[in-house]
Structure formats: structure tokens, C-alpha cells
Amino acid sequence: MSLTKTELLELYKYLRLTRTLEDWIYTICVHQDPKQPLIIGKGYLSTGQEAVSVGAAYTLEKGDWLAQSHRDFGALLVRGMTVDELLAQYFSKAASPTKGRDANVHLGNTSKHVLGFISHMGAMMPVANGIAWGAKCRKNPTVVLAFFGDGASSQGVVHEAMNYAAVFKLSVVFICNNNRWAISTPVKEQFTIENIADRAAGYGMPGAVCDGNNVVEVFETVKKAVDRARKGEGPSLVECKTMRMTGHGTHDMAKYVPEDELEHWKKRDPIQNMENYLKEKKFADDAYFKKVVADMKKEVEEATEKAKQMPGPKVENESRDVYAP
Amino acid sequence: MSLTKTELLELYKYLRLTRTLEDWIYTICVHQDPKQPLIIGKGYLSTGQEAVSVGAAYTLEKGDWLAQSHRDFGALLVRGMTVDELLAQYFSKAASPTKGRDANVHLGNTSKHVLGFISHMGAMMPVANGIAWGAKCRKNPTVVLAFFGDGASSQGVVHEAMNYAAVFKLSVVFICNNNRWAISTPVKEQFTIENIADRAAGYGMPGAVCDGNNVVEVFETVKKAVDRARKGEGPSLVECKTMRMTGHGTHDMAKYVPEDELEHWKKRDPIQNMENYLKEKKFADDAYFKKVVADMKKEVEEATEKAKQMPGPKVENESRDVYAP
Amino acid sequence: MPREIWYADAIREALSQEMRRDDAVYVFGEDVAAYGGVFGITKDLLAEFGPVRVRNTPLSEAAIIGEAIGAAIYGLRPVPEIQFADFLTTAVSPIVDIAASYHYRIGTPVPITIRAPSGGALRIGHFHSKCLEAWFTHVPGLKVVVPATAYDAKGLLVASIRDNNPVIYFEQKKLYREIKDDVPDELYTVPLGKAVVRREGKDITLITYGSPLYLAYQAAKQLEKKGIGLEIIDLRTLQPYDRETILTSFKKTNRAIILHEAPKIGGFGAEIASMIVEESFDQLAAPIVRIGAKQTPIPTNPVLEDNYLPSLKDVIDAAERLMQY
Amino acid sequence: MPREIWYADAIREALSQEMRRDDAVYVFGEDVAAYGGVFGITKDLLAEFGPVRVRNTPLSEAAIIGEAIGAAIYGLRPVPEIQFADFLTTAVSPIVDIAASYHYRIGTPVPITIRAPSGGALRIGHFHSKCLEAWFTHVPGLKVVVPATAYDAKGLLVASIRDNNPVIYFEQKKLYREIKDDVPDELYTVPLGKAVVRREGKDITLITYGSPLYLAYQAAKQLEKKGIGLEIIDLRTLQPYDRETILTSFKKTNRAIILHEAPKIGGFGAEIASMIVEESFDQLAAPIVRIGAKQTPIPTNPVLEDNYLPSLKDVIDAAERLMQY
Numbered sequence A, B: 001m002s003l004t005k006t007e008l009l010e011l012y013k014y015l016r017l018t019r020t021l022e023d024w025i026y027t028i029c030v031h032q033d034p035k036q037p038l039i040i041g042k043g044y045l046s047t048g049q050e051a052v053s054v055g056a057a058y059t060l061e062k063g064d065w066l067a068q069s070h071r072d073f074g075a076l077l078v079r080g081m082t083v084d085e086l087l088a089q090y091f092s093k094a095a096s097p098t099k100g101r102d103a104n105v106h107l108g109n110t111s112k113h114v115l116g117f118i119s120h121m122g123a124m125m126p127v128a129n130g131i132a133w134g135a136k137c138r139k140n141p142t143v144v145l146a147f148f149g150d151g152a153s154s155q156g157v158v159h160e161a162m163n164y165a166a167v168f169k170l171s172v173v174f175i176c177n178n179n180r181w182a183i184s185t186p187v188k189e190q191f192t193i194e195n196i197a198d199r200a201a202g203y204g205m206p207g208a209v210c211d212g213n214n215v216v217e218v219f220e221t222v223k224k225a226v227d228r229a230r231k232g233e234g235p236s237l238v239e240c241k242t243m244r245m246t247g248h249g250t251h252d253m254a255k256y257v258p259e260d261e262l263e264h265w266k267k268r269d270p271i272q273n274m275e276n277y278l279k280e281k282k283f284a285d286d287a288y289f290k291k292v293v294a295d296m297k298k299e300v301e302e303a304t305e306k307a308k309q310m311p312g313p314k315v316e317n318e319s320r321d322v323y324a325p
Numbered sequence C, D: 001m002p003r004e005i006w007y008a009d010a011i012r013e014a015l016s017q018e019m020r021r022d023d024a025v026y027v028f029g030e031d032v033a034a035y036g037g038v039f040g041i042t043k044d045l046l047a048e049f050g051p052v053r054v055r056n057t058p059l060s061e062a063a064i065i066g067e068a069i070g071a072a073i074y075g076l077r078p079v080p081e082i083q084f085a086d087f088l089t090t091a092v093s094p095i096v097d098i099a100a101s102y103h104y105r106i107g108t109p110v111p112i113t114i115r116a117p118s119g120g121a122l123r124i125g126h127f128h129s130k131c132l133e134a135w136f137t138h139v140p141g142l143k144v145v146v147p148a149t150a151y152d153a154k155g156l157l158v159a160s161i162r163d164n165n166p167v168i169y170f171e172q173k174k175l176y177r178e179i180k181d182d183v184p185d186e187l188y189t190v191p192l193g194k195a196v197v198r199r200e201g202k203d204i205t206l207i208t209y210g211s212p213l214y215l216a217y218q219a220a221k222q223l224e225k226k227g228i229g230l231e232i233i234d235l236r237t238l239q240p241y242d243r244e245t246i247l248t249s250f251k252k253t254n255r256a257i258i259l260h261e262a263p264k265i266g267g268f269g270a271e272i273a274s275m276i277v278e279e280s281f282d283q284l285a286a287p288i289v290r291i292g293a294k295q296t297p298i299p300t301n302p303v304l305e306d307n308y309l310p311s312l313k314d315v316i317d318a319a320e321r322l323m324q325y
């Protein structure tokens, strides 16, 4: 289960790519002309919590699926969605995953086994169960990762889904990215317990807590759950402790977040963590990181140009696809 | 907290009254002419699990409330609802709690602080929270009992309500009457855990399990939770282990319930239990029990005659009260 | 070979034959396995198809619909049963938010058929009698089916299951063992979106769906004696609905009544009435009359419920009034 | 003294003044406290009224509505905020099953006002733009309010809060900081159930509610140039709705357009159109035209959304067509 050097470097690359892409989305959102926006709507970023998404998704095999939350671009990239696709989505282009019909993080791509996210928090959890049930019926050893937030944990449907997955021993790994905030609501106003993972016991499934800012730890913790699921031993709940380092969206200055909380977490940046780790292991040095950053920047820049050139959706197509043929 | 002789005898009386009333309802349902029914619809009985309802409700004080489930006639009687009222409800009379608008166990009576039950399982749990919040705002040391079943535990709203109650330290005691069945679905197909009470930890509230067929144990366990709530220390979850000794309703022969399961529980009948206990304590003897049974029968018979005589609802009134003035 | 079978048995036959034909089809829901569902519709399916394709679930409607969506995306054809249509209120979000828009947004079909026993007249009150079809006709992306005969119950269910979209199939529980008609024993489909003229008549077009069809027949007989010819259209599918059949008939009669069991205000009848006025204004000889239930919750008491529901008198009166124009 | 204030500020003023007047009134919901709600409507209320009367909740819409019902039964006047009307899909059951029927069934009023920001044109897509009012108008026991001006936003909110029934108050988020009009600085009510003629005109009655009112104004101006007089009725309350004002106007114009933002099929416009035909058939000079959104999920891309929404051209075309009769 130990990650190879190549894998660790790849994980680092995904962290960097996610950060670079999202920093860029942030920049566009903040600087664009609101009258002629490139991005339709706001950006919803995973800055500072990329390791959850990247580390978890990195455990998956080809046939596996994921039901992402709104801060899981890292997982989408690991899953093989491209920067072009994701920018085309943000730019609301005709060739984007939702063809301009839906925006920003509200996307899915079933050909890449990305189930999709809808705004209603937690809503996709039982849908993840359905994928797992389908796989079980078809005797495929498929695992589904289902991501939700600390806020989403208060939705009834998340409870229903976890209990249901346990009853049918579904191969779903529920991943709570506990980033301490749900818009302006801190976890202490969301629940009174220390760990969401403790709810797992109430469903008869294993619960685990890990450092969500340590991509290796996320990977290892989720991998254990994924292996278990693949063996047909049923679902697990993994809670990744992290911090939302931006506002809820790019419009939110998040003044409600205490300075010292941010300070505390700034020191635990997942990318910095990973760089330290790679350096310790002597797998990489600053020059290497610099190069990766430059590469990622270039990738994002090129994708931006490409996505910008894409045509917008046409009115003629609008009402197509409301019903499947 | 120890119950006096008088109290113990009163508890016994409520157990007997509930049993007598429900046996009677069963008899009517099974024998009535379906063309000219006295009871509209089916009967939903608590036979064999009366101690949960009676023992729990007996902890309440005057200002307290209860949100009953569909097998809580015991609690309604303790709360001061009369046999007349309950039969008038079953007979669908104009002067019944719901004026013939709703049937059987779907009733409430806010003047007696009986919040009411609706079919949607678990739906009233967050409403119980609202009562508790209202009391908290008005600085009343009110406690609310909120009953739900093992089946209802799988509803999202039950999860939302328990977490919410914990966050606001509401004085609600959630009582799960785990009677092992939800219609034809046994608990092992409802959840994989041993005790629903174990979910309490996931909300940061105390959870307790008790023998639901021992009215004294139910009383004592719930009382602890009620006292805690009254002191402002927040909600608890109490699970009462019992068994549904009838079909889901009077129409259901429950052939899906294994014989030996019924046999096992028959020996633990809550009324028999209580009689043994009272005899042991030398608080009562068989003659006493006989007398109580006879008294209860008489009460139910008289109430039946009274309720039968009541007029049915009039069409003229039907559309009244859809909106409050 | 056609034989007369009950409406309920036609549904079961559709399920079992379609399950034999296509191993992607499976049924699940509360108490559907050994118990055969509370209305016995899935009886014996477990024995034939085994526990993977005929499965009880926990009491979690939102999780049930969620599973259906996921399994459909995975490639199965799930046919969940919601025990009473009334309980759809706890699963509106997955139906409306996920299923209805998934193909439009993500491009992957969601072929699910939600079976939901609907409608009143059984004296089982507000929580077991609702007609919720109007809500779902207002949600682009859903299809809504309401069979009124055993023949249609089978053919429409097969068509629904084979349709690549989410279909809500409101079976009429009042008709289960009240209506029998000729049903071919082989598989066939009744196409979605096609209404049928159930009875020809020259004077008034009555448009209905579901169980009020039989009220319409009764009215037609009585009106015939008075020399008024009632043409009866059974919509069968409400979304998409068959404008052509309605308008063709209306061209002939120039008078229309729309009859349904749901409350009149805001009901689906309004859609039909408005459409006729929009499309066939020149042919309007009289007002278009909508007949629906009264504007109250659904009462249980037979006297009240009969008054609540649309009546034969309502239809006769409306027809006579229309003929005065 | 009247002054021009924003629609958003009128809502806030209604809340704060009514909270000052009546200590039973309180607000709660996701992010409504320090953050002031995602639209800033509850800003500064926490400072004035403190944490008991202005309270954040967990991310649990069903529990929020449940609390409201219980607190209302207890005697308070809860005013929960649902962050976007779209999220009402997760709380349909408590609204429809409990709140709407409670007074009818149990006899105790449930005075709650659910504030729900509704409607599109903000390019925030399918999950943040829905217009769900039609569903709730089809539920006896609920009231439905949709204010179109700042004056009404204040007066209708005060009336809703003082009403003894559950009211869904669909505030028009597009208008928050787009519409300013004269609002008295003292408390006043706009009575529920009363429409208002916003503009007199002799030729066509246009009936609308909420934000399309401004589209109607634009159309009226253009049509005036063409010699067509548009009378504009703003319904303000959809349930109960004001037949008299509609019919009085229609008696004069004999032509009607109904305009709303929700999809046309199954929308509330159908109710109004049908009612007019039923009640004023003799005055019908032309078809009644309904204008609503297209039959698709709500697209985000501005080009698509503009095409989805009813347009000025739709209204002008309809009016010109009607004048040809």
C-alpha cells in the first residue's frame, strides 16, 4: 500500500494543478468585467483542502466512480477530467460537460465515472449507493467515493444514505471533508460532536479520522476503506480534517472566520506539507517544484486560451435533451 | 426517584387500561360489519409494548409535552386524554379530537400538550424540537418526549431533529420504541447495529437502552433523561427494547413474524411483568388485578356506549378550519 | 390471449414479465419482498426473481429514489415502490432536483419508474389518499403516468419501464381489486403521451385520468338518458400529455369538462382547460368546467370524504349547465 | 413617512419592526445571524435582537420547518429563512403534511412565515432559480405570497407574520437591489388575498405576480405606442387569490394574458386562465394567453436563460395577437 516515488510525485502534481487552476479561477472572478464575464457565476474553490480530494480520488481504479462535492476539482482531475473541460464549464461553453446548461462546479461526466454534484447538499449520497448497487448486481468490484461537507452532514439524506449503504453492504466510501465552515456557520453550530466519523458506529460501519491536509495520510486512510469495500465488506466513513481557506465562493470575503484560525491552518497548507515530505524523502527539491508550478501554469494558460475560443451554447439546442430519446 | 406504591399501582392501571382499550379496538375491527363499520379504518395497537408508552409518559409534569407515535395510546391516557376521546376518534365522531377529519391514531390535542402524530414516520421529531425551543424562549422548564419506531429511525428527518436538538440543547427526550418490526421488515433489514441508542453518541447526547417490557425500568431510564433535560442539559435518546405482538394493523396477520420470536416475547409481557413485580413487593394480589381488569373493562364499555351515541361529523362543517381565522 | 384480470394483477404481471425479459429491471422498496408490498402488488416476485431483484429497503424514501437514480445511471432499470404516493413528499428533492434534470445537465439517461399508489375514497385519510400528480407535471424532465384500466396498467407500466426517462407511475389504489378488464397475457406497451377516447359522444368532451374515469362512465350513462352525449377522454399520461386527442374531440363537441380527484385549485385540470382555450378558442361554445376535490385536507370520515371528492352530481350538473350554452 | 428604499431593505424593515412590536416573532435559518443571510436580508438583526431571536441553524431544512411548526403551536411566530426557495424540495413534507393540515386536523393555528428567495435571471442555474409557487397553491391550508414591490414586500411580510396560518413568502431575489419604491417608515400591512391594479388599460388585462411585473410595465409602454392599453394586475397573494379584482378588470377588457416566470405547463397561470373562463365566459373576446418559462430545467448561461425566461417579445406578441380578435 506504500506509495512509490512516482505516485507521490503524481499526487504532488495533482495538488499543484488543482491549486493553480483554482487560483486562476479566483483571479478571473475577481478581475473580470461583471458586464462581460468570462466566468458565469462565482468560483467555489478547494484552496487549502486539495489533499482531501486528490488523496481520496487517487485510491480509485478504472471502473470506480466518484460522487464529488463542490470542492473536489482535485478528484475530478485525478479522475481524468481535463483542465479544458473544467474551464469550459466555468466559461459556460457549448462543449463543456453541461453544455452551458449548468455552471461552475455543478457538473458530472459519467463516461469518466464522475457522477456529478447538485447544489442540494448531500443529495448525491444515495445516488452513489445506486451506482454501488448497480455494480453489485452486475458483480463488478466497483467502489464509489461519496464526498460531503461538515454542513451537508446535517442533511437527512446523508443519514439515510449511510444507513442504507450499511444494510446492503454497498461498496461506498463516504468522505466527509470537514473544513470547519458551512458558509458562515462554524462546525460548533453545526453539531456538538468532535468527529463526524463517530457517526459511523451508529451505522455499523468503520469510521476513521485523518489529517485532511496530508495527502499521503488521506490516501492511506481512504485506501483502507476502499480495499475493504472492494472485498465486499461494505461501506466506511472517512473524515478528513481540513480548513476552508477561502470564502464560501469567490464573492465571500469570509470576514466571519477568525484570523487566528486562518493563521493556524495556513501553516498546515497541504501543498507545503507535501513539498516538505518529498524533500525529506529526497524525492524532489525546490527546483523540481518550481518546474511543476511553471508546467501547471502553462497547462492552465493553454487550456484557458482553448476554452475561451470555444463557442457558447446556442439557443437552438436549449430545449434538447430535456427528455432522453 | 423511587416510585411509591401508589404510583406503581397507577402505572399498572394505565397498562391495563391501554391493553383493555386496545383489545377492545381489535375486537371491534375484527368483528364489525365492513359495510357498516363502527371504526373507520384499521386499528394500530401497542399490545405487548404498552410499558414503553406508559412508563415514559409517566415521567412528565403538567407543562410538559409529548409527540407520540402511532403506538402510544398508553402515553395519551397518562397525559389525560380520555377513553371516550380515543374511541370517539376511532369511531370518527364530530366531537373527537380530529372531528372525524382524521382517523384512529392520527390525532393530537394541544390543550393536553399532545402534539399529534402524522403518518409520515418520524415527521414530528423536529416539531417536538419547536415546542422545546418555544419553551426555552419563554423560559419554561418544559420537557418534550418524542416517540419514534425502529423503522422511523431510518428517516432523514429523525437524524436532522436529533442533531438539531443537540446543537440547541433542547429539552427533548427522543424515545425509540424498538419493537423489532416495521410492518414486515425486521430490524436486521432496517439497520446493522445492535442498538439505535448508539446513535446518540453521534449527536453528542446520552443514549440509553432499557427493557421496554418493564415499565419501572422504562420510567427510571426516561426519568433520568427528563431530569437532565429539565435542568437545561439538553436532549437524550432512550431506546426501549420491546416487541410488536400484533400485526402492523388489525388487518395484518403478521405471518412473517417467526413463531419462536413471538413465544420468546410472550413470556415477557409487560403487564405480567408488572403483576409479578407488584406481587413480589406485596403491593397487590390477584384479586386486586382482577378488580382492575374489571374496572377497566367497565370504563371502556361505558366509554364505548358514550362514544357510539355521539353524532358523526356534518358535511356543513367540512371545509371549516382549513384556515385559522 | 386476453383474459379479465384485476388492475392490481395487471401491474404485477407487467413487473414479472418485464423482469423476465430484461434482467436490468428490478424492484425494491419498503416491504416489497416476502410480504409482497402493502397492497400485494409485488407478491411472488421474490420467489421467482430472488433477493437481488426483489428487495426490501429501510424506511428511507429519499435513499430509495437516490438508489434508483444511481442504478439507472449505472445501466439498470430500477422500479422502486413508494408505499403510498403521499410519502413522495419526503423524496421530492431526488426526484425533482436530480432525476428530472440529470439528462439535460449531464447527458446520461435516468430510466426509472417510480410506482406510487395514489388517490382516495378508501377512508384512510389525509396521509394515505393524496393526489400529487400536478406537482410533477410542472417539473420539466419528468414523465407522469396514471393508468385507469387493467389493460393500461400493464401496458403503461411496461412502456414506463422501457422509457429512458424518470417516470412517476401513479397507480390508483382504489382500482386494485375493483376494476377488472381484458388484459393480453403477452407483453405489450401502451405508448406514453397518448390519450384514448374511452367513449364517443357528440356534445361534451370530458377529459379525465385515473379512477374518476368510472365516475365519468356513470355520468355518461345518466346523461345519455337526458339526451346528452358525453365523449370521454382518458389522458393516461399527464406529462407529456396528448393535446391532439383532446383538441380533435373538442373540435367536435365545443364543450369540455375536466375531471380529476385532486383538489381543483392548482390541479392539472387547469392546464388542460387553459390549453384548450389557447388552442381552440374559436370552437368554445361554453365555459370549460373543471371538477376536482374541495379545497380542504382529505378527511377520513366517509360522509366527509364523499363530500370532499368529486361526485356524480358534480359531473351531471356541469354537463347540464354546459348544454345551456 | 415614505421614502424610497430597496426591496431587500423593505423586507428587513418589516422583520425588525415586527420583531420590536411582538416578542413572539423570531428569525432563524442557515447563516441568518452574524452573516445576515446570504442575501443580507437579516443583517443587523442579531445586534438588535440577540442570539435567541436571530439564530443560525444546522443545514437541515426539514428540521428548520419542523421547529417553526412546533414553536408556532407553542405560541411563537417563527419566520424561518430557507436560503434559496429551491431547497424547499427537502422540506416539502413538514410544510405539506404537517403545517398545511394541522389546524384542520388538530384545531390549533400554525402561524409561520417561511421566507424563501425565489426566481431566476441571476445566472445561478437550475438549483438556485426555481419558482415553486404552483406546488404550494395546490395544497389546501397553505397561503402563498409573492411581493413585487418594496412597499408590498414590507406590508405583505407584516401581514404574513400576523396571519394565523402557514405562509410561504416567496421573495423575489432578482428584485432585492434592483427595485426601489416608496415605503412608509411605520408598520403597515398589505392584506393577504388582495390583488392590485398596477396600471389601468382598456384593452387587455395582464395578470402577473413577482418580478415579471416589470416586464409587464415595459410591455405596457411599448403597447401604448401601438395604441393598445394594457391593464396590469399584480396578484400579490396566490393562495387565496383575488378573483374579484381579476374578473372586474376582465369584464372591462375581455382579453387576458397571464404572465409568470415559472414554466408555463402546470404553472399557476393555468389556474387563473381556467378560472376566468369558468367565471366570465360571456366576456371572452379572445383566447387567454399564458406566458411562462420554457419546458426545460433552468439553464445558467445568459443566452440560454434569457431564452428560457418569458420575454418582452412574448408579451408584445401575445398582446398584438389578442387584439386581432
Ligand SMILES: Cc1ncc(C[n+]2csc(CCOP(=O)(O)OP(=O)(O)O)c2C)c(N)n1
Residues within 6 Å of the ligand: A071, A119, A120, A121, A148, A149, A150, A151, A152, A153, A155, A179, A181, A182, A183, A244, A248, D030, D059, D061, D083, D087, D090
Ligand atoms: C439543502 C441545501 N441547503 C442549503 C444550501 C446552501 N448552501 C450552499 S453551500 C452551503 C454550506 C455547505 O457547507 P459544507 O457542507 O460544509 O461544504 P463546504 O462549502 O464547507 O465545502 C449551504 C448552506 C444548499 N446548497 N443545500
Ligand SMILES: Cc1ncc(C[n+]2csc(CCOP(=O)(O)OP(=O)(O)O)c2C)c(N)n1
Residues within 6 Å of the ligand: B071, B119, B120, B121, B148, B149, B150, B151, B152, B153, B155, B179, B181, B182, B183, B244, B248, C030, C059, C061, C083, C087, C090
Ligand atoms: C415516510 C413513511 N414511509 C412509509 C410509511 C408506511 N409505514 C407505515 S408504518 C411503517 C412501519 C413503521 O415502523 P416503525 O417505525 O418501527 O413503527 P412500528 O409500526 O413498528 O411501531 C411504514 C413503513 C410511512 N408511514 N411513512
Ligand SMILES: [Mg+2]
Residues within 6 Å of the ligand: A149, A150, A151, A177, A178, A179, A180, A181, A182, A183, A244
Ligand atoms: Mg464545510
Ligand SMILES: [Mg+2]
Residues within 6 Å of the ligand: B149, B150, B151, B177, B178, B179, B180, B181, B182, B183, B244
Ligand atoms: Mg417497529
